[in-house]
Amino acid sequence: MSKKKPNKRWLHEQNSDFYVKQARNENYRSRAIYKLQEIDQKDKLIKPGMCVVDLGAAPGGWSQYAIQQVGQNGQVFALDLLDMEPIMRVNFIQGDFTENEVEQRLLSEIKQERVDLVISDMAPNLTGIRDTDQARSMALAELVLDFCHKVLKPGGDLLLKVFEGAGTQEFRQELGEHFSKIMTRKPYASRDKSREFYVLARFYGL
Numbered sequence: 001m002s003k004k005k006p007n008k009r010w011l012h013e014q015n016s017d018f019y020v021k022q023a024r025n026e027n028y029r030s031r032a033i034y035k036l037q038e039i040d041q042k043d044k045l046i047k048p049g050m051c052v053v054d055l056g057a058a059p060g061g062w063s064q065y066a067i068q069q070v071g072q073n074g075q076v077f078a079l080d081l082l083d084m085e086p087i088m089r090v091n092f093i094q095g096d097f098t099e100n101e102v103e104q105r106l107l108s109e110i111k112q113e114r115v116d117l118v119i120s121d122m123a124p125n126l127t128g129i130r131d132t133d134q135a136r137s138m139a140l141a142e143l144v145l146d147f148c149h150k151v152l153k154p155g156g157d158l159l160l161k162v163f164e165g166a167g168t169q170e171f172r173q174e175l176g177e178h179f180s181k182i183m184t185r186k187p188y189a190s191r192d193k194s195r196e197f198y199v200l201a202r203f204y205g206l
């Protein structure tokens with residue numbers, strides 16, 4: 001009897017379930033953690049003692065991972081529109097990153113600390129109108145880049161979620177003016193059907 005090859009969609013759905021189950025088994029709050037983990041394992045982004053800012057952090061998978069990796073001497077500042085269950089040693093701020101007052105609160109928490117890595121998994125609330133959603137996503141990305149100018153150490157890195165579409169190429173070029181290496185990452189845990197991908201910009205100001 002010949003075995004039927006499983007189709008891609010079936011495999012993918014199995015895969016998604018796999019990440020959900022794994023997150024549950026490993027006490028992570030979201031399957032999103034495996035996206036960061038995969039990128040980190042490949043690119044060696046997060047090291048002990050680092051200061052990391054996690055934008056769009058709830059429910060907290062990336063922050064859980066980041067605080068484990070930076071260890072006792074590191075720091076993680078997390079921000080989200082939504083409330084987030086506390087994570088030990090993660091400094092959380094609730095608010096809308098697009099509001100100046102919220103960004104100021106975050107900056108004052110960070111104090112004079114220079115940041116090694118900014119990670120942003122933020123996505124705007126979707127309207128379903130593709131052009132509008134894309135424009136909002138790019139506007140958010142620009143705000144994150146502005147924030148990097150305020151906090152990143154020379155040599156610091158940025159990992160940012162974007163959606164393939166108008167403006168992404170120009171945005172990558174803009175990043176290239178400030179970071180010495182720009183890469184694209186589509187981790188295995190990111191659903192194929194999603195237009196999301198991650199831009200990894202390394203070595204700020206070098």
Ligand SMILES: C[S@@+](CC[C@H](N)C(=O)[O-])C[C@H]1O[C@@H](n2cnc3c(N)ncnc32)[C@H](O)[C@@H]1O
Pocket residue numbers: 029030032033055056057058059060061062063079080081082095096097098121122123124125
């Ligand atoms: C995909 S989830 C992040 C998942 C997270 N990385 C994890 O591992 O659990 C995206 C988050 O971005 C947040 N977000 C979107 N726009 C935001 C904004 N303007 N300010 C703050 N948070 C925002 C949403 O509330 C949502 O919780």
